[in-house]
Amino acid sequence: MTEFSVWGGNDGILSFLRSAAPEVAWCNENSRAYALVVLPGAAAVPETAVHTAVIPSHLPVTAKQVITYGLGQASTLTLSSFREDGCMISLQRDIVTISGEKLLRQEIPLPPSDNPDLLLSLCGTLLAAGAAPEFNGFEFIGSC
Numbered sequence: 001m002t003e004f005s006v007w008g009g010n011d012g013i014l015s016f017l018r019s020a021a022p023e024v025a026w027c028n029e030n031s032r033a034y035a036l037v038v039l040p041g042a043a044a045v046p047e048t049a050v051h052t053a054v055i056p057s058h059l060p061v062t063a064k065q066v067i068t069y070g071l072g073q074a075s076t077l078t079l080s081s082f083r084e085d086g087c088m089i090s091l092q093r094d095i096v097t098i099s100g101e102k103l104l105r106q107e108i109p110l111p112p113s114d115n116p117d118l119l120l121s122l123c124g125t126l127l128a129a130g131a132a133p134e135f136n137g138f139e140f141i142g143s144c
Helices: 011-020 116-128 136-143
Strands: 003-007 025-028 035-038 049-056 062-069 077-083 086-091 106-110
Touching (some): 003 011, 035 116, 062 077, 062 116, 077 116
Parallel strands (some): 003 025, 003 035
Antiparallel strands (some): 077 086
16 A cells, blocks of 8 residues: 655544545655655655655655645646635646556646645645545545
């Protein structure tokens, strides 16, 4: 089972990720995991090399695949529109899931959220874990 290490998360977020992608081993702040996820507001980021990293755009990291999130054009995932009834997230570069599937650039409709950075980080995490954009778990991201 592939292990994703979540930095800056809480029990609620880990529980959400476990239910949304049960084929992944989710852990809290393990620097030896296959994939690294740094959520907004994380107090520290490990200095380690991983295969896949989902990180805020401003953080440096060593990884074979880096999936950045933020509100800038250079981010892998960014908000392309944000309205009361929902938002659109833009996957601006192709990424490869842990199962080797290539996800092409696309727009992903999601429910509204009070925390766009958390929304982007969880969306990137689930996409890297192999959850399809249509996955029902995405409906719950808006309430995180």
